[in-house]
Amino acid sequence: MPLHPKLFYIRSGHNYLSDLMPESFNVTAYDVNGEVDYSKLIERFGIKPIDKVMEERIKKDAGDLHYLIRRGIFFAHRDLPWLLGEYEKGNKFYVYTGIAPSGGMTIAHLLPFIMAQWLQKRFDVEVLIQIPDEEKFLAKKDPNLTLEKIHELAYADALNIMALGFDQKKTRIFFDTDYASRTYKQAVRVSKYITYSIVKDAFGFSNETNIGMLFYTSMQAVPAFIKSVEAGKNVPCLIPLGVDQDVHFRVARNAIEKLGYYKPAIMHNKFVPGLKGGAKMSSSDPGNSIYLDDSEDEVNKKVNRAITGQQATAELQKKLGGDPEKCSVCQYYRFLFEPDDAKLEDIFNAERKGTLLAGEHKADLARRINKFLADHRKRKEALRDKLGSFILQA
């Protein structure tokens, strides 16, 4: 006898009523829109929240807890208890993450790399970074976004990544089109387990999607097990990523398991909000994003146009106070520019109480961002000539 629909929803972990209501947000690998409800996303993607118990275990193993975890920005995971269990038994993992170049890196792109670098330092592990220089070429119609143009961007991204302070001995980067002699074969093995039906449903592809896009997810799967292939034995892998990228591994983890390798563990981060609002700071809206190569002047202008949670006038703000949750300036401190929780709380409180006015609030953030970017530029210059040594050749 079939279950009553309501019972089915309860038993399968779905929320009956909200599932019947139209979706108010959408998160796919190629599109994020609406106000993202992250608890709902956890349910929808079948991932697990990083709860207090999980946080304690990470803290115990790492000796510390990164502010991105403490603040719930890395909010969900797959198989993290298993991965840490392996680590506790002495079976070290490696970290894999990446970025698909399309138009310069924004500070929002940094989250998975900041986490990767912290994991490397705390667990003393190798980091493998994939730069899929074909993905956006295949996904976008822009005729100016040639593979040659993307290849330039890929080098710029690689330098930006290394400048975050990765261990130069334990970090390697590769570009898909240059390294395919080592990866295409493994992608082929993965692809044999993935049908058109699967990618159609998972990515929202249609009959008019090009066959490069249909295949691409196989390439993104490879770094999650390539160290096992190379080592001739299973090596656990941990992937910090933006939650929109989870879909690639929802699809690939089954295939990877069928090939006889460990399924990768994953840590998911929330999206850095846009300066002017919106679920995700997108690199396709320059005014809404801070790029790593923005000038001081550009940063000042962009931050000055940011939305805050403040009242319409300074008078009203002083009287009523503002809402840090709705203030992109506060959120930038939370996500990226104030690692100290006590100091962050001071900023949030000042916003709430109306003692911190918009002009000063924005000027402070712009100074912090410009300080970070200036330091970052210096680190980049120091690394520029060495970059080639971190890039894997097939």
Added chain:
Amino acid sequence: MPLHPKLFYIRSGHNYLSDLMPESFNVTAYDVNGEVDYSKLIERFGIKPIDKVMEERIKKDAGDLHYLIRRGIFFAHRDLPWLLGEYEKGNKFYVYTGIAPSGGMTIAHLLPFIMAQWLQKRFDVEVLIQIPDEEKFLAKKDPNLTLEKIHELAYADALNIMALGFDQKKTRIFFDTDYASRTYKQAVRVSKYITYSIVKDAFGFSNETNIGMLFYTSMQAVPAFIKSVEAGKNVPCLIPLGVDQDVHFRVARNAIEKLGYYKPAIMHNKFVPGLKGGAKMSSSDPGNSIYLDDSEDEVNKKVNRAITGQQATAELQKKLGGDPEKCSVCQYYRFLFEPDDAKLEDIFNAERKGTLLAGEHKADLARRINKFLADHRKRKEALRDKLGSFILQA
């Protein structure tokens, strides 16, 4: 006003009646069955017959006409007049062909390579040979056909190919999975112009086809223009291939043109019939095929079981004679083992007149095949240690 259906068919070049009749044969890249009507295939694929005018032009430019062309075995083409026009203007082409390893090479696989080697000799051109070691892995369900197994077969195929007498300075071979750092990027460029709809219709794929198969045709397209990429200017390309492979280029030629390269010219060969009949000697039916590594004994046994066009008894054959068109032994002479037209005509006449009985007929062919295979083995042994120098590394 819509045309009367019959008029439509006449005007569009279709044969009205036969188009309404059920298809009696099928030729796709992954399946050939039924009795192939090659004139119909020319119409269906939109290719051109190699007629007397075309033969004369080839003969003029090549200084000779290969028996495979004279006998209508290479029976059709795409853009051959254009290619020869370029050659006549001093713009040399290169030859590209290949083979997807799955279970050892048969003598039927040799036709495009025999043609490639002849073209190389007559036109003094480079030959590029692709060995797509992923294709059959993706296409077949056989769990024993691993990529590692195919890689072994690929080396064996490469040796068999070079033993046909290619110019060692002007011939290079590559395996897809090893050479992907040079080809994947170009395949990505092609793939952007090819949708799921296109490959679904062209190859008969379904929603359950794996995404590696969907993408694969892009990899087969690359060698048709890679010399242009490398040279930084357009270089004409000629592809001799079995007519079942034409579909890859029906799909890719548009994409290649959109990328700004010359569309490759193509020469199509008919299928070598099976020893026991059937449209195509398939490497998946060992008893119906002669493998390049068959022993003398195996050849004798297989040829002995071949169908002939002869009468049921020797008495009847002597009285009534046989039909060389229906005799696989005669056809093997025609396709592969008797390049001299006058001698072939003698064999056919003897079959027609009933003066050549089945036993002797078969024994003669078996001797010829065994002589060829013995010489081939010797040429292979002489080349074995040098093979690596013909294989391109990424």
